[in-house]
Amino acid sequence: MSLVTLKEILAGTREGHYAVGAFNFNGYEDAQGIVEGAVEKNSPVILMASSSAVKYIGLYQVAGMVSGMAKSVDIPICLHLDHATDVAMIKEAIRAGFTSVMIDASALPYEENIDKSREIVKFACLYGCSVEAELGRVGGKEDNIVVDDPSAAFTDPAAVPRFVEETGIDALAVAIGTAHGFYKSEPKLDFERLQQLVAVTDCPLVLHGGTGVPEEDFRRCVHTGMSKINVGTELKATYSHALRKAVADNPESVFDPRKYVGPVKAACAEVVKGKIDIFGSADKAWSCR
Numbered sequence: 001m002s003l004v005t006l007k008e009i010l011a012g013t014r015e016g017h018y019a020v021g022a023f024n025f026n027g028y029e030d031a032q033g034i035v036e037g038a039v040e041k042n043s044p045v046i047l048m049a050s051s052s053a054v055k056y057i058g059l060y061q062v063a064g065m066v067s068g069m070a071k072s073v074d075i076p077i078c079l080h081l082d083h084a085t086d087v088a089m090i091k092e093a094i095r096a097g098f099t100s101v102m103i104d105a106s107a108l109p110y111e112e113n114i115d116k117s118r119e120i121v122k123f124a125c126l127y128g129c130s131v132e133a134e135l136g137r138v139g140g141k142e143d144n145i146v147v148d149d150p151s152a153a154f155t156d157p158a159a160v161p162r163f164v165e166e167t168g169i170d171a172l173a174v175a176i177g178t179a180h181g182f183y184k185s186e187p188k189l190d191f192e193r194l195q196q197l198v199a200v201t202d203c204p205l206v207l208h209g210g211t212g213v214p215e216e217d218f219r220r221c222v223h224t225g226m227s228k229i230n231v232g233t234e235l236k237a238t239y240s241h242a243l244r245k246a247v248a249d250n251p252e253s254v255f256d257p258r259k260y261v262g263p264v265k266a267a268c269a270e271v272v273k274g275k276i277d278i279f280g281s282a283d284k285a286w287s288c289r
């Protein structure tokens, strides 16, 4: 089927008590593995390309590849531009066929974050593309965005209704204690804050920094009302380990790239299937509107 928007794929998540997994990819094999894992679980899935992944693969190459993958299966797939700060790149991604973009203006003051996010929503509307924005700041390092002190920037529930109303966004990334990359110690999620966030808005909420979050915390997030959960670093590590192992296991066939890059697909599919079970989206392929 054709790619679906973020708005469509997240519709029904909160009432249905499940979240849709959003997975970062950096090439064909991990992207295909994500799709195959979701197909096996009959689950909706979001494929995310970061700005650096887009620069590495090519914007139109990403759009062509993932829309081709979507056409070959019968589950809803959304193609999302992750953590973009460059308005020109966002607009080009929308033109190229991405069905969702994230404008990450979270480093800007509140009013400027609203203005920039609203500008993207206005443009995306012309193409029927969804928009995610961020309020508060998720810690850690993602691409060129580095946030050292996450506790100073948890999302303030009181700031959410106006932000959602004035921007017209389709999903809101919130900071409740997760961070990008591997954790040095176990994350402490602020579930009370999440409850307040869910209470003040119907806008689907997004959890960033999924790598290393304990299973029980994921389940609690989903139960409380989180709609989209991002996982990136774990798949990067999975890709690298699978590739290294395949080369080590097949020293005589390293001249055939498919022999050592191919196993990346199954390894990534396994990770995705595990997350889908935790997020509760198995057999929800037809639950979005």
Ligand code: G3H
Pocket: 024, 082, 083, 142, 179, 180, 181, 182, 207, 208, 209, 210, 211, 230, 231, 232, 233, 234
């Ligand atoms: O936007 C991407 C995600 O928030 C990925 O976070 O690399 O810590 O899993 P992660």
Ligand code: ZN
Pocket: 083, 138, 142, 180, 208, 209, 230
């Ligand atoms: Zn993120």
